[in-house]
Every structure is written in structure tokens, then in C-alpha cells.
Amino acid sequence: xxxxxxxxxxxxxxxxxxxxxxxxxxxxxxxxxxxxxxxxxxxxxxxxxxxxxxxxxxxxxxxxxxxxxxxxxxxxxxxxxxxxxxxxxxxxxxxxxxxxxxxxxxxxxxxxxxxxxxxxxxxxxxxxxxxxxxxxxxxxxxxxxxxxxxxxxxxxxxxxxxxxxxxxxxxxxxxxxxxxxxxxxxxxxxxxxxxxxxxxxxxxxxxxxxxxxxxxxxxxxxxxxxxxxxxxxxxxxxxxxxxxxxxxxxxxxxxxxxxxxxxxxxxxxxxxxxxxxxxxxxxxxxxxxxxxxxxxxxxxxxxxxxxxxxxxxxxxxxxxxxxxxxxxxxxxxxxxxxxxxxxxxxxxxxxxxxxxxxxxxxxxxxxxxxxxxxxxxxxxxxxxxxxxxxxxxxxxxxxxxxxxxxxxxxxxxxxxxxxxxxxxxxxxxxxxxxxxxxxxxxxxxxxxxxxxxxxxxxxxxxxxxxxxxxxxxxxxxxxxxxxxxxxxxxxxxxxxxxxxxxxxxxxxxxxxxxxxxxxxxxxxxxxxxxxxxxxxxxxxxxxxxxxxxxxxxxxxxxxxxxxxxxxxxxxxxxxxxxxxxxxxxxxxxxxxxxxxxxxxxxxxxxxxxxxxxxxxxxxxxxxxxxxxxxxxxxxxxxxxxxxxxxxxxxxxxxxxxxxxxxxxxxxxxxxxxxxxxxxxxxxxxxxxxxxxxxxxxxxxxxxxxxxxxxxxxxxxxxxxxxxxxxxxxxxxx
Numbered sequence: 232x233x234x235x236x237x238x239x240x241x242x243x244x245x246x247x248x249x250x251x252x253x254x255x256x257x258x259x260x261x262x263x264x265x266x267x268x269x270x271x272x273x274x275x276x277x278x279x280x281x282x283x284x285x286x287x288x289x290x291x292x293x294x295x296x297x298x299x300x301x302x303x304x305x306x307x308x309x310x311x312x313x314x315x316x317x318x319x320x321x322x323x324x325x326x327x328x329x330x331x332x333x334x335x336x337x338x339x340x341x342x343x344x345x346x347x348x349x350x351x352x353x354x355x356x357x358x359x360x361x362x363x364x365x366x367x368x369x370x371x372x373x374x375x376x377x378x379x380x381x382x383x384x385x386x387x388x389x390x391x392x393x394x395x396x397x398x399x400x401x402x403x404x405x406x407x408x409x410x411x412x413x414x415x416x417x418x419x420x421x422x423x424x425x426x427x428x429x430x431x432x433x434x435x436x437x438x439x440x441x442x443x444x445x446x447x448x449x450x451x452x453x454x455x456x457x458x459x460x461x462x463x464x465x466x467x468x469x470x471x472x473x474x475x476x477x478x479x480x481x482x483x484x485x486x487x488x489x490x491x492x493x494x495x496x497x498x499x500x501x502x503x504x505x506x507x508x509x510x511x512x513x514x515x516x517x518x519x520x521x522x523x524x525x526x527x528x529x530x531x532x533x534x535x536x537x538x539x540x541x542x543x544x545x546x547x548x549x550x551x552x553x554x555x556x557x558x559x560x561x562x563x564x565x566x567x568x569x570x571x572x573x574x575x576x577x578x579x580x581x582x583x584x585x586x587x588x589x590x591x592x593x594x595x596x597x598x599x600x601x602x603x604x605x606x607x608x609x610x611x612x613x614x615x616x617x618x619x620x621x622x623x624x625x626x627x628x629x630x631x632x633x634x635x636x637x638x639x640x641x642x643x644x645x646x647x648x649x650x651x652x653x654x655x656x657x658x659x660x661x662x663x664x665x666x667x668x669x670x671x672x673x674x675x676x677x678x679x680x681x682x683x684x685x686x687x688x689x690x691x692x693x694x695x696x697x698x699x700x701x702x703x704x705x706x707x708x709x710x711x712x713x714x715x716x717x718x719x720x721x722x723x724x725x726x727x728x729x730x731x732x733x734x735x736x737x738x739x740x741x742x743x744x745x746x747x748x749x750x751x752x753x754x755x756x757x758x759x760x761x762x763x764x765x766x767x768x769x770x771x772x773x774x775x776x777x778x779x780x781x782x783x784x785x786x787x788x789x790x791x792x793x794x795x796x797x798x799x800x801x802x803x804x805x806x807x808x809x810x811x812x813x814x815x816x817x818x819x820x821x822x823x824x825x826x827x828x829x830x831x832x833x834x835x836x837x838x839x840x841x842x843x844x845x846x847x848x849x850x851x852x853x854x855x856x857x858x859x860x861x862x863x864x865x866x867x868x869x870x871x872x873x874x875x876x877x878x879x880x881x882x883x884x885x886x887x888x889x890x891x892x893x894x895x896x897x898x899x900x901x902x903x904x905x906x907x908x909x910x911x912x913x914x915x916x917x918x919x920x921x922x923x924x925x926x927x928x929x930x931x932x933x934x935x936x937x938x939x940x941x942x943x944x945x946x947x948x949x950x951x952x953x954x955x956x957x958x959x960x961x962x963x964x
Contacts, residue, residue: 247362248272249355250285250318252304253297258323258344262295265352271359282307291318292362293355298324319358399501402488407432410496419501432499521593523573524580532592532600536652539602543645550604551612551644554659555583555619557597558637558671565791567632574629575636582622587615598663600656609644609676616640616674624672639666640674648677668743695741698728699753705729706761707928710937711780711899711921714913719938721778721812723901723921724762725928726754746784755787756796763804763811765931770810773938780812780842788815794833801837808838812863816844828859835860842899846887857894864891866917868902874911881911888915 247270251262254277266273274291276282282303285291294311296304304322311317321340342354399416403409412420412427420427484500519531527535536552543550557579564572576597583591583599590602601619603612623638641662643649648658662677669675698704708722728736745751759781766779787793801808813834831841842863866887873880891898900912903922912920929937 246270246272246290247359248274248285248288248291250282250291250294251275251296252282252294252300252307253277253323254300255297255323255344258297258346261346261348261351262355265348265355276307277303279303279306279310283310286310286314293358294318294320296320296322298322319361321354321358401427401432401499401501402496403432403499404496405494416501521580524577524593526580526584526599527589527592529592529594532594532602533652535590535592536602536655539604540645540650540652540655543604544650548605549607549609549644549646550602551606551609551642552655552659553601553603553612553616553619553674554594554641554643554656554663555599555601555623556639556641556663556667557623558639558667560597560636563634563636567629567634571629571632571634575627575634578627578629579623579636579638582625583619586619586622600659606644609642609647612642612644613674613676616642620672620674637672639663639669639671641666641677642674643677691741692744694730695728695745695750698730699750699757701731703729703731704754704757706758706765706931708765708779708931708934709921709928710926710934711778711919712925713919714909715918719777720919721780722766722934723780723814724758724765724782726758727928742784751784752787755784758782759796760800760804763800763806765934766810767804767806768931769935769938770806772935776807776810777938778810778812778840779806780814782814782844788827788830794830794837797834797839798837801839809840812840812842814842814844814865817846831860835862861894861896863897863899864894866898866900866912868922871900871902871908871912871922872904874908884912884917885915888917892916 249262249266249271251259251273253259253275259273259275262273274285276285277300286307294307296307298304308320311320319340321342323342323344323346325344340354342350346354399419400411400413401409401416402411409428409430409432412424417423417427484502486498486500487494488496488498519528520526521528539550542548560572560575563575576593579597580591580593580599583601587601587603590604592600594600601615603615606612619640620638623636627634627636641659641664643655643658643662645655649655658677662675666673666675705727707725707727709725710719711721711723712718713720726738726742728738728741730736742751742754745754762779762781766777769777783793797811797813800806801811834841840862841860842865843861844865845867846864864887866884870880870884870887874884875881888898898917898919900917900920901922903909903912903920903924905924908922909920909924926937
């Protein structure tokens, strides 16, 4: 196939021809097999008349002639020589063939027959590329001439042309002062050019649909959208003239005047509106709507919000903004795919619109903003937010999958929060962040000082990001002791933030911040890796199994990459799978938003153990837990601390231990601080315990020393109480 040259701006407008003067059928067939490119035609001529007709049609990129037809060839060359731009000639001859008599008058090429297909393809591609290149140069030259001629005409006739435009036309500088006005605009505004040039456009062109005047040029959408953003603005306005009772409903098209990429002014075209065509209405509807959800686009919502502010200011009314953000929407995309995520957004938008009507806009991603107008108090919006939260939390059926998702809502109001549209949106966004930080599925009001609080949180976030990059995070390990033998059987890995000034920050002070800002994935991965490495070192040193327990957050547990990370870390560290226990909360196990069962089963298949942390504080049922592959139950410290203080806590502990035995799960009690607590738990069959009674969380090196000392001893008295003779604190001295 003929190779097409890749020339920028190339555009075939006519068929390109190869003129073949030949009776050699082999050569004809060979050319035909090569010329498969669309727009390239093989024209065969066996006599002078046929060749003359082909020349008359023109657009020939090559004349390929067989010297066996010398008399015809010489006549054809004579015709070609009289053309202004004769095509190149390639003569095909056998050795010793006769050459044309006389001087052809322009360069020609010669090939010796017979030719291979590859040889002929290279030759034709060369001349075809040369022809296309020359034609593109001619076209560019012609277009440049047109541009230059157009510029000359524009400079000479610019003022006359603009004056002749039927549509009212104005131009303004960066300060909004009119620098040009044509006759049609003068007639429309009932003034002459002297009365308009030098005046401010905001004297008679407001910026909102209601016809309210802007006080400053730089506050208008002419300036913000056109001058600053350098984009064409097209909208409907009401044109007034100060002191006049007349008002024109007008379509306004504002175009930036750019010089070397910088805006030097604006051109405004006005069109007094009659009934628009259905096509124009349809186009405007498209521009005003978010293409995915059908709610207002952000630009459309901004204009509605500006208009609402001016309307509420005139009528002394209050309104609110509700900023809605979906909780853990990314997990839906990760679990079910982006197509499912888009379908979910459509359904969410439908539920919102079904409650609030059309006063809703999508602000990108999974966020929506609602304008709640003419309210008596901000409490009205709280009731609306509660209704939205209930509706959005209902399950969604998408492609056969049942998807659960909740939302968080931030609320702010006009005029108490602010009278500026940007500040109102920002305040609602701050309140949304507070709602998400509270765990989601709630709404929060914007309160004064929240911005300062968020600024402080941003400082902490930057410090935390630096801590991760500078390896300021560290792990502490709390022993899990078998009180019947006195031996340490495992450790729980606990992350701490050791600041450069020596301050030790506990996880409850930075983990929620990391989770709400997408940093928990990196922390969880680091903790898991360091814990596995440390445990393998202990095992190699003491030559007996040691278990390491690692807490997994809900965000990490819902991530498909977790299973791959666990498998890779086990291979990397050579840690036996049954020495790793992943702790998940009871609430996570019953979270319908996450693919819990599939993840647990995959971990179980790898041999990794799964423990339910803080057991007894959630709402899981026995039948549900029986269906999950759980290996261990941890009794929460809130129950342990109330042993001998609350009979209710003791009954709960007995029930948990009985349930764990029914599920064939091992038991670990956390938060054990007294010998009485330890003895009570041991008497019920919970022999593995952790807490300050045995040791506080320690470094990896201290844990190694503890394991090597073998000084942890315990003995039973009367088959019940446990007397811990050698306290582990001695081992750290």
C-alpha cells in the first residue's frame, strides 16, 4: 500500500493521479496492487489521446512511462512541457532501450525493468510524498496571502464594517469604559456615540437576570468570566439606561479582545430577544446542565446564587446553602468500577432533585450544592438535611448490585454567615469537612471560628504529611501474655507519631485527620510492613511462633489492593501467614458499604488470622458472625475496667466468652490493669490478656529483650486467681 505522508494541515480536495503510459500488463498490475490509498487513482494510457485527456484533468503526481512506446512518449512529453507545473517523469526501460530524442526540459528519473514490488512502492511513495508536500506549501502560501489580504482590508475598513453591523455592538477597556459603539447600539440605547463613549457599561448593563445593578465593574461577570478567564460569555440580561423607564430583555455575547495572549478589553454584542428557536433553547439547556446528572452546572449555579443574594438583599430574606458530599464514594468506584459510580451519581442526583427541586447544582466529583431559599431560620435547613440524609442512605440497585452509601452535609446561611457568594460556598464547604470529620452521615452548621479551626487543622495536616515523609512515625508493641504459662504469645502493633521535638502523639490525635484526607492508606501500609518485619526478627531469634496483631482501618479494609499488599508483604518478610492477625472493628464487619465477606474469605484462604476488635460495642448478630471466617475475639477494655464494678459488664464478658467458644474463636482481653481483672477473666477461660498489668507498649528492641529473658512467669492459685510474680517492667530496666 502506498505510504501516505504525515503533513500537518494536509487536506485532499481532489483525486491524485498516477499517469501510466504503458502496455506492459505486468507493470500495470504491479502499480494497481500498490495504489490502494483512498483518493489516489491509477490512469493508464496506451495512446496520445488518452494521455492528453488525463493531463487535462490534472492533479497528476507522477508520469510513469514505458520507453517501448517512444513515439507516443515523445508526443506526450511535448504536451507536458507546455504546462506551467509539469509533473515529474520516470522512464521505465530495459537495458539498451531507446531514449527520447531532444531535451525534455526538466529533470526526469529512469528505472530499469523488471522492477520488484518493493522497489516500485518506494519510488512511487517518494514522488507521492514530494507532490503532497509541494501542494501543502502552495496551499499554505495561498492561505497566508488570504490572511494578509484580510488583515489589510480589516485595517482599512474596520470602522466602516463595525458601523454597518446590524446588531448593536460595543467595545470596552479593562476598566469597563466604552471605547467604541456602532450606530445600531446608539439607536437601541437612544443616544449618540458622544453620549456613550467614555461611560461605564455598568451604568446600563447589569449582571443578573433580574436586572439589578452592580456597584463595581470588577464584580461583574463581564470582568470575572471574560477579562480574567478569557472565555466567551453568553447569557441573557436586562438592559437599562439610568433615568429611563425602558428596559430591554437582551441576549448578550461578551468576547475578550486578546493581544499576545493578554486580554486588553471586551467586545459586547446585544440582541433584543424575540422568541428563540428551539435549537437555541436546546443548546442553552445543554450549557446550563451538568451532563451526567442533569442538575445545574457550576457556572449556572454561581449565577443563580448571585441573583439570589441580590434578591434576598432587596427583600430582606434569608436563605441557606447545603453542601452535600458522599461518604467513601471512592470505595464504590474501586469496588464496582467507575461506570457504576457514574450511575450512582445519577441516582443520587435524582433523589436530591426529588426533594429540593431544581435548585441544585453539581460541583464536580461527588459533591452537590443546594440553594434553600426564603427560610425563617437555619433550623429549617437542618430539617431538610435530615430528610436528605435518610433518603440518600437507602440502598441503590445498580447492575444487579446492591450499593449502600451515605452522605455528609455542610450548612451555611445568608446573611448571617456572609453576604458574598464565594464566602458562602467556602463556609458551606468548611461545614461539610466538619461533618465528614465527625464520621459522616451527619450534617453540620457553619459557625464563626470554624475557618480558624480548619486553618489549624491544615497546619496539623501539613505537619503529619511531613512526618510521614521524614519517618517520624514509629511503632510500639504491647505484649499479649498467656497468664497460665507466663509466656508472651504475641504483640499488638500500635502506631505513634514521635515529633522532632520529642513529643509523642497518640493515634487518636492524628489518625482521624489522616483518614479524612486520604493519608491513611500510606500509614496502614507502613505499619503492616514494619510489624511483619519486626515479628519475623523475633521468631528468628527465639525460634518459636510469635503473633503480631495489626489494626486495619475501614478505609483500608474496603480497598481491593489490601489483599495483594498482605500477600506481597508475607512473601517479602517470609513471615508465616498464621503469625499475622488483622484486627477489624465489629462495626466494620456489619458495614454494608464494604465487601466484607469476600475480603475475609480471601484473607482466610491465605492463612492470615482475623480478629474482631472492641467486641461487644457494635450491633452484630450471632447468625451474621457465624457466617464470617473470624479467628479471634478481643474483649473491649470498656468492659474489662468495670469488672467487680458493674454486674452488667461481667454478664457481657461471660456472654462474649461463651459466644467465642460457640464460634470456635480464640480470646484476647485488652485493657487488663489489675490482678483481680486478670483472675476473673482467666477463671472464665480467657487466658490471653494484654494491658498495663503486664506492660505498656514498648519498642521493637525492648520487645526482643522481653522475649529473650523468659522471665515472665505466672502460677495458678486454687485453679482461679493468677499471681504474676515477675512483673515485666523489671525486664526493661
